[in-house]
Amino acid sequence: MASETAATRKCMGDDCDNDAGSLQCPTCLKLGMKESYFCSQDCFKRNWSTHKLLHKSQSNFLHNFIAPKVVSEPDPDTGLYNPFPTFPFTGPLRPVYPLSERRKVPKSIQHPDYAHDGIARSERAYGVRNKIEILDKKGQDGMRKVCRLAREVLDIAAAAIKPGVTTDYIDEIVHKACLERDSYPSPLNYFHFPKSVCTSLNEIICHGIPDQRPLVDGDILNIDVTLYHGGYHGDLNETYYVGEKAKNDPDSVRVVETARECLDEAIKLVKPGALFRNYGNVIEKHAKSRGCSVIKSYCGHGINSLFHCAPNIPHYAKNKTVGEAKEGMCFTIEPMVALGTHKDKTWPDEWTSATLDGKRTAQFEHTLLVTADGVEVLTARTPNSPGGPVPMPVVAVDGEKKEETSQ
Structure with a gap:
């Protein structure tokens, strides 16, 4: 199946019906997502908060709840630790891991389409x-x-x-x-x-x-x-x-x-x-x-x-x-x-x-x-x-x- 041509593809902006230009999201390109075109820089900035959610589905989702290799030493009494000890936090708050296991939802309850693999x-x-x-x-x-x-x-x-x-x-x-x-x-x-x-x-x-x-x-x-x-x-x-x-x-x-x-x-x-x-x-x-x-x-x-x-x-x-x-x-x-x-x-x-x-x-x-x-x-x-x-x-x-x- 052929992809849309530059002349017919639409802008990715959620609130935009314009035809897309040559501007592409640089993060999408880095992740190998080749079809993220926008009509203008202003439209791209305006839609960034929702568009960037696409990047999460392409990145290693385990990073969201498994600590990286470099972590602070767990407290010997509690087992708690900061998973990002080298990160330059902007304020006094720090994450306190480990996170609890992902909670389950019975199959009898209606699930949204992303419940299984995380992709909406x-x-x-x-x-x-x-x-x-x-x-x-x-x-x-x-x-x-x-x-x-x-x-x-x-x-x-x-x-x-x-x-x-x-x-x-x-x-x-x-x-x-x-x-x-x-x-x-x-x-x-x-x-x-x-x-x-x-x-x-x-x-x-x-x-x-x-x-x-x-x-x-x-x-x-x-x-x-x-x-x-x-x-x-x-x-x-x-x-x-x-x-x-x-x-x-x-x-x-x-x-x-x-x-x-x-x-x-x-x-x-x-x-x-x-x-x-x-x-x-x-x-x-x-x-x-x-x-x-x-x-x-x-x-x-x-x-x-x-x-x-x-x-x-x-x-x-x-x-x-x-x-x-x-x-x-x-x-x-x-x-x-x-x-x-x-x-x-x-x-x-x-x-x-x-x-x-x-x-x-x-x-x-x-x-x-x-x-x-x-x-x-x-x-x-x-x-x-x-x-x-x-x-x-x-x-x-x-x-x-x-x-x-x-x-």
């Missing part, structure tokens, strides 16, 4: 990458159900947060809660991700791998849950305070509450006809007003029967994403906000993304359904959901108590 072929099928699906009533009801279940699972995990608990234990809780709801934990083996949930601490922006590190008083922890149930995915995350020390730290509260507010402000814009590129404008404006930056490397995404699909939803201002919301679309908005630089660095596990300056970061995410006159937040908090906003701490200034501000 349905997301890369020709004609799917650029198409934004409009869900009918059945699809919308399917999304409502899976998102309700996903909220239940996140709330169960959040209720277990306390100093001394490991993120691996959080993963175990999430995994069991998914199975109890006849659901597959969507992250498990997605492009070889080794766990059932992402747990991102302190300077970790996203995609943190649950391990043996105990939570400590003063941490902030993002838990990112996605379920696959009835043929649909439901995705949400929140950042939580670990212990009272975190709630009394002005910087931690500032970055967490700013991220929460950024998501709320962006959701206010969602309705039929709203341009995808405009959400980033309000997010970055609000983040900057609180002295924070917005991470540019990762974006929101379409979600339905596919875990990640069109459209891409950037969170930064003046982006050039094309398209507008239409009734029946489902997508996520999930701003990542940092105290310092917006730039990031990925750990050698090829998943964990940290801020380049090691400063703290926070994220919140909802799955949204565009309705005839606005938006339905499918993953909305309930009155009993753990967490929620906290006020800025009161600090002593010249012997007097004063509420800390973000300015």
